[in-house]
Every structure is written in structure tokens, then in C-alpha cells.
Amino acid sequence: MTVKIGIMGYGNLGKGLEYAIMQNSDLELAAVFTRRDPKTVSIITQNVKVYHADDVFDFQDKIDVLILCTSSAYDLPKQTARYASAFNVVDSFDTHAKIPEHFKAVDIAAKNADKTAVIAAGWDPGMFSLNRLYAQAILPDGDSCTFWGKGISQGHSDAIRHIANVKDARQYTIPKEEALKQVRSGSFENLGIRQKHLRECFVVIDETKLCDDEKSVDILKNEIEHKIKSMPDYFDKYDTKVHFISEEDLIKKHSGMPHGGFVFHCGTTGKNRENRHIIEYSLKLDSNPEFTASILAAYARAAYRLNKDGVSGAKTVFDIAPAYIINKTGEELRSTIL
Amino acid sequence: MTVKIGIMGYGNLGKGLEYAIMQNSDLELAAVFTRRDPKTVSIITQNVKVYHADDVFDFQDKIDVLILCTSSAYDLPKQTARYASAFNVVDSFDTHAKIPEHFKAVDIAAKNADKTAVIAAGWDPGMFSLNRLYAQAILPDGDSCTFWGKGISQGHSDAIRHIANVKDARQYTIPKEEALKQVRSGSFENLGIRQKHLRECFVVIDETKLCDDEKSVDILKNEIEHKIKSMPDYFDKYDTKVHFISEEDLIKKHSGMPHGGFVFHCGTTGKNRENRHIIEYSLKLDSNPEFTASILAAYARAAYRLNKDGVSGAKTVFDIAPAYIINKTGEELRSTIL
Numbered sequence: 217m218t219v220k221i222g223i224m225g226y227g228n229l230g231k232g233l234e235y236a237i238m239q240n241s242d243l244e245l246a247a248v249f250t251r252r253d254p255k256t257v258s259i260i261t262q263n264v265k266v267y268h269a270d271d272v273f274d275f276q277d278k279i280d281v282l283i284l285c286t287s288s289a290y291d292l293p294k295q296t297a298r299y300a301s302a303f304n305v306v307d308s309f310d311t312h313a314k315i316p317e318h319f320k321a322v323d324i325a326a327k328n329a330d331k332t333a334v335i336a337a338g339w340d341p342g343m344f345s346l347n348r349l350y351a352q353a354i355l356p357d358g359d360s361c362t363f364w365g366k367g368i369s370q371g372h373s374d375a376i377r378h379i380a381n382v383k384d385a386r387q388y389t390i391p392k393e394e395a396l397k398q399v400r401s402g403s404f405e406n407l408g409i410r411q412k413h414l415r416e417c418f419v420v421i422d423e424t425k426l427c428d429d430e431k432s433v434d435i436l437k438n439e440i441e442h443k444i445k446s447m448p449d450y451f452d453k454y455d456t457k458v459h460f461i462s463e464e465d466l467i468k469k470h471s472g473m474p475h476g477g478f479v480f481h482c483g484t485t486g487k488n489r490e491n492r493h494i495i496e497y498s499l500k501l502d503s504n505p506e507f508t509a510s511i512l513a514a515y516a517r518a519a520y521r522l523n524k525d526g527v528s529g530a531k532t533v534f535d536i537a538p539a540y541i542i543n544k545t546g547e548e549l550r551s552t553i554l
Numbered sequence: 555m556t557v558k559i560g561i562m563g564y565g566n567l568g569k570g571l572e573y574a575i576m577q578n579s580d581l582e583l584a585a586v587f588t589r590r591d592p593k594t595v596s597i598i599t600q601n602v603k604v605y606h607a608d609d610v611f612d613f614q615d616k617i618d619v620l621i622l623c624t625s626s627a628y629d630l631p632k633q634t635a636r637y638a639s640a641f642n643v644v645d646s647f648d649t650h651a652k653i654p655e656h657f658k659a660v661d662i663a664a665k666n667a668d669k670t671a672v673i674a675a676g677w678d679p680g681m682f683s684l685n686r687l688y689a690q691a692i693l694p695d696g697d698s699c700t701f702w703g704k705g706i707s708q709g710h711s712d713a714i715r716h717i718a719n720v721k722d723a724r725q726y727t728i729p730k731e732e733a734l735k736q737v738r739s740g741s742f743e744n745l746g747i748r749q750k751h752l753r754e755c756f757v758v759i760d761e762t763k764l765c766d767d768e769k770s771v772d773i774l775k776n777e778i779e780h781k782i783k784s785m786p787d788y789f790d791k792y793d794t795k796v797h798f799i800s801e802e803d804l805i806k807k808h809s810g811m812p813h814g815g816f817v818f819h820c821g822t823t824g825k826n827r828e829n830r831h832i833i834e835y836s837l838k839l840d841s842n843p844e845f846t847a848s849i850l851a852a853y854a855r856a857a858y859r860l861n862k863d864g865v866s867g868a869k870t871v872f873d874i875a876p877a878y879i880i881n882k883t884g885e886e887l888r889s890t891i892l
Contacts, residue, residue: 232823232824235823235824235825236823239694239695239823240694260825312892315888315889315892316885316888316889319888336892341892343688343692345891345892346688346876347835348891349876349877349879349880349887349891350681350684350876350879352880352891353852353876353879353880353881354681354845354848354849354852354879355845355848356577356578356881357577483848485570485573485574485577485841485844485845485847485848486570486573486841486844487573487598490840491839491840491841491844492840493837493838493839493840493841493844493845494837494838495835495836495837496834496835496836496837496838497685497833497834497835497836498833498834498835499831499832499833499834500831500832500834501829501831502828502829502830502831503823503824503829503831506823506824506829506831507692507693507823507831509823510692510693510821510823511692514691514692532887532888532892533876533892534875534876534877534884534887534888534891534892535875535876535877535884536875537872537873537874537875538684538687538688538691538871538872538873538876539687539872539873541687541688541691541692542687542690542691543691543694546872546873547654549687549870549872550653550654550657550870550872551653551654553683553686553687553690553872554650554653554674554679554683554870554871554872
């Protein structure tokens with residue numbers, strides 16, 4: 217029995233999903249949908265075709281779960297509910313503040329269609345959220361703390377690219393070692409924004425704007441650096457390092473999409489709360505989109521199984537028993553992993 | 555709405571559970587049961603009584619969930635199924651190899667009585683198992699590896715105590731730093747038993763057996779050390795350190811029950827599996843029984859809710875959606891933790 221998967225959107229996330237499906241023997245890629253001209257999109261799975269996104273509703277009988285790999289910020293707020301009215305769907309919607317309204321809209325659409333829609337299934341929200349929940353449920357008298365990185369922040373990189381005379385840029389969010397050390401020792405105090413993370417930027421100046429005069433170049437660099445460091449919310453509350461490098465070096469050394477982070481929870485137990493317990497969960501990811509895609513694949517399995525069990529509506533990782541996401545029976549799980 | 559809890563067994567785990575219940579506003583201690591004379595057992599919760607274990611079946615209307623804090627090795631194999639025929643129950647059965655048969659026996663009893671029985675809810679099995687499952691579901695092309703410690707192994711401490719002329723002993727299981735470092739770098743190769751853990755023993759010699767002659771004392775110490783290090787399975791496959799200390803020092807420095815450990819999973823993704831991802835989960839616990847008890851308390855909440863939802867039979871942490879174990883609504887979880 218295989219679960220037939222449709223991929224909506226074939227960017228980094230969609231590609232990662234195609235690879236993830238290849239690693240799961242019970243998942244099968246049925247079709248890829250794109251808003252581009254399908255002829256211009258080539259995929260690696262043999263005998264599977266690329267279709268235009270507009271044609272997806274013709275595939276209701278051919279797809280068990282449609283996984284949405286479009287933009288979380290711009291597409292999912294409208295798309296997930298729309299597709300949940302015809303398909304079991306999974307998305308990695310990641311705007312934390314807007315999850316409640318997204319959940320509501322998707323829940324109504326999915327319930328009306330007897331479909332199962334898993335939303336916000338990535339690593340944060342997602343795996344990090346699960347670790348926060350388990351830790352807080354077990355040790356309610358405690359504090360949680362999340363760090364992100366070392367990894368590329370797409371939003372911050374984009375913000376730098378919008379500065380005049382900047383050709384390209386990458387921004388790494390980096391947890392501060394002192395803060396990690398402090399938290400590992402059980403102290404969560406005085407950890408403000410500046411104390412937790414460092415921002416490191418690699419910037420390529422638009423060469424056509426450069427004159428030969430070294431002094432002018434220095435002035436331009438100072439100007440850009442100042443603009444970055446004073447950018448409200450994005451950088452002004454952080455310690456920020458700026459490096460100017462060549463376009464060649466940016467491509468060579470900073471083209472990957474690594475990411476990761478840490479979830480800590482420190483709680484106390486005992487008659488007088490004298491015993492302390494520290495829970496740490498961490499991810500070190502070579503490829504943020506491929507890891508996220510792997511989570512989407514596992515939760516597509518869950519969406520399919522839940523729907524077969526008669527469960528419909530919007531679900532998050534909190535609502536789904538772990539056994540639903542893995543390709544093993546209960547007996548296998550109890551005798552091998554438990 | 556509070557969940558009325560009965561505690562069966564009032565040793566370290568039962569005491570830890572009493573503290574845990576005090577930290578959860580939706581849980582309420584209803585009664586404690588012991589095989590000792592109830593008059594000899596005093597608890598700290600006011601207005602709650604201690605009863606003899608034999609009287610527990612009179613409490614079917616007064617208890618929502620009975621949590622079993624008796625011996626995992628000697629009591630639970632018989633007790634859990636027996637009590638599941640009358641109560642929703644939670645246990646921390648931890649003999650990995652016997653979980654499948656324990657599950658089956660408890661499942662039959664609980665289903666016949668329309669009760670919900672959560673078994674093997676601790677940290678290993680339990681939280682560690684969950685982390686193995688989530689990691690393997692997401693990154694099926696990968697390896698998992700579990701380390702235990704630094705912490706007291708009750709079984710190994712007992713084994714040393716059974717050696718002639720040993721009055722008391724504590725054994726710490728310690729993950730080897732080199733092995734942790736290797737695994738964190740993504741290499742799981744050549745990690746045999748000896749490579750992963752170190753065993754450190756603190757031994758008190760029975761003073762009545764000591765003569766004043768220093769040479770005889772040294773011979774005795776050598777003899778005991780040899781007996782420890784050559785003990786089949788317990789020590790012979792490990793690097794083992796033995797320290798002889800005074801009874802006073804053992805009590806002063808080694809009376810706690812710390813434990814912990816690490817679950818690692820390293821998996822690859824990508825077209826040619828060129829991207830590597832490392833997931834690490836770790837626990838540093840001041841009190842093994844109190845942390846385990848805190849998990850039991852959270853899963854008691856789940857057992858109660860599942861039973862209200864009409865779900866009966868044996869369940870493990872794999873079968874229970876995370877939202878069931880925490881004292882928050884779905885809306886709260888989505889807006890605060892997700």
C-alpha cells in the first residue's frame with residue numbers, strides 16, 4: 217500500500233520533498249504542480265509528469281495527499297484552505313503569530329470536505345514545538361528557551377539585499393556560545409535579544425557602483441554597514457558583524473542552506489523543588505529545505521492514515537500520535553524503537 | 555475539572571509522583587496504597603490517606619487513574635494487567651525486551667474493562683523512544699544511537715553489593731566524551747560497548763572484615779576490584795574504574811539519584827544523499843525517580859482524557875497525541891507553544 221503524493225510548488229522545498237519521497241518506500245510521487253510553464257520544469261523521478269497548478273483539481277482521484285511547497289508568507293494563507301476543500305493536505309506554514317487564524321480557516325474547509333489538513337509541520341513550528349510541549353507537560357515548573365542557528369535567515373538576507381549598492385548578501389543567525397553555556401547550566405536569566413543571538417552578514421557590493429578610489433570604497437562600505445546595523449528590528453537590537461566579500465566567494469562559501477537550533481527546558485521537582493532537570497533538543501542541518509521537506513513527507517503519511525481513520529479537519533503536530541508518522545506497525549515500534 | 559489520582563507504591567517513584575501532582579493544578583491526589591502497614595507510611599499531602607494495597611479495589615469510584623509505582627521488574631508484569639481490569643492505569647515498565655508481551659497482557663485486560671492503560675511511560679522507554687521515533691520517521695536513511703548517564707545504575711550497584719566483603723556500593727554509567735564527540739560529528743562507526751560507556755564504581759568494604767595489616771587490605775581490595783571488573787556482561791565488556799571509599803563519603807557524596815543520557819540520530823537527504831542532519835536530545839536529571847514520576851503524571855492526564863474519548867486498551871507514548879499530556883487547550887497550545 218503506497219500513499220500517492222502530489223507536490224504543489226517545485227522550489228527548494230518541493231525538490232527536497234521529491235528526494236524525501238524517494239527515501240520512503242510507502243510514499244509515491246504522483247504529480248508535481250507549478251505556476252511556471254510545466255515544460256520548463258524538469259524533475260528527477262521517472263514517469264512522473266509536471267502539470268500547471270491550475271490543473272490540480274483534476275487530480276482528486278489520483279492523489280492521496282497534496283503537499284504544499286509554495287511560499288509560507290505569500291501563498292499558504294490562501295492556498296491551504298482552498299486545497300483542503302479537495303485534498304488531504306500538509307503545509308509548513310511558519311508565521312507563528314498567524315497560526316491560530318490559519319488553523320481556523322483550514323479547519324473549516326477540511327471538515328466540510330471530510331479531508332485531513334496538517335498545518336505548520338516543519339521544525340519551528342514543528343519539531344521544536346513538540347519538544348517545547350513535551351518538556352513543559354513533564355516539568356510545568358520550569359522555563360523554556362529556543363535558539364536558532366547557526367543558519368541562513370532568508371528574511372534578513374533579503375533585507376540587506378534591498379540596501380542601495382548591495383548586489384547580494386547572506387545573513388547567518390548564530391546562537392551566542394556564552395548564552396548556550398549559561399542555559400545548559402540551568403540559568404535562564406537576563407537572556408535578552410542581544411544576549412542570545414549574533415548576526416553575521418556577508419555582503420557583495422554592486423561593482424558597477426564602485427570607483428577606483430579606495431577612500432570612496434571605504435565610505436560606501438561604512439555607509440552600508442551602518443545601514444545594516446541600524447535597521448530596526450532586523451539588526452538594531454543585535455550584535456551584528458558585517459563582512460564585505462566578492463561575489464565569487466559568496467557563491468563558493470555561502471550558497472548552502474544550513475540551519476538548526478536548540479530548545480532548552482529547565483524545570484524543578486521535589487518536595488521543595490530542590491532537584492533540577494535540563495532537557496535539550498538540537499538540530500544541525502546541512503539543508504533547511506530538505507529537512508523541512510522530510511518532515512512534510514512523514515506528516516503526509518499521518519494525514520493519509522488519519523483520513524482513513526475518519527479523522528478530518530486541521531491538525532498540528534500536537535494533535536497527531538507519533539506512531540502515525542512512521543512506516544512501521546505498532547508491533548514493530550514496540551519491539552524495536554520503544 | 556481535576557483528575558483524581560491513586561498512587562500504588564510509595565517508594566522513591568511514589569514520593570516523586572506525590573510532588574509531581576502538587577505541581578499540576580488539574581491533578582489531585584486521592585489516595586496512596588502500600589503493601590506495608592499503612593500506619594507506618596506518612597505522606598505530605600494533607601487530608602489524603604494511606605491504605606493497604608489490598609483495599610484498592612474499593613476505590614473504583616474514587617480514582618480516575620491509578621499510577622503504578624511498584625517494582626518494574628518484579629511487580630508490574632503481574633500488577634498492571636490486574637489493575638487495568640478495574641482502573642485506568644499508567645506504569646513505567648522498563649524491561650525493553652518484555653514490552654511486547656506486557657503490552658498484550660495489559661491490552662486484553664484494559665479492553666475487557668473499557669479502561670485505558672498507558673505502559674512504559676518513563677524516559678527510556680519513554681521520552682528517549684519518542685525521540686528515536688520522530689528522528690527515524692523524518693530521516694529514514696540514518697542511524698540512531700543512545701547513550702545513558704552520567705547516572706546511577708541500580709542493577710550494577712546491586713551486583714557489586716553482592717560481592718563478598720562489600721558493604722555498600724554505587725555504580726555510575728558514564729558516556730565516553732570521545733564517543734559523544736564522534737557521534738556529534740556525524741560518525742556512528744565502530745561504537746561497540748566499550749567505546750560508548752565507562753563504568754565508575756564507589757565501593758565500601760565491610761570494616762568488620764578488615765584487619766590492621768595494610769598488605770591484607772590491599773589484597774582484599776585487589777580481589778574485589780578483580781571480581782567487579784571480570785563480572786560477565788555487567789562489567790567485563792566495559793572500561794571500569796573502581797574506587798574504595800568510606801561509608802561516610804559514600805553517603806555524603808553518592809546518595810543522590812542523578813541520571814540522564816543522549817539520543818542521537820544522523821540522517822542524510824538530497825539527490826545523492828549529500829546533506830547530513832544531526833538530531834540530538836539529551837537529559838540531565840538531578841533525580842531519576844522524580845523525573846520519571848513527572849512523566850507518569852503527564853500521561854495520567856492522557857489516560858483520563860483518552861478514556862473519556864472512548865479509547866480503551868494498552869497504549870504507549872507512541873500512540874498518544876502530544877496534546878493529551880499537557881494541561882492546556884488546543885487554542886492555547888497553538889498560540890503559545892507551536
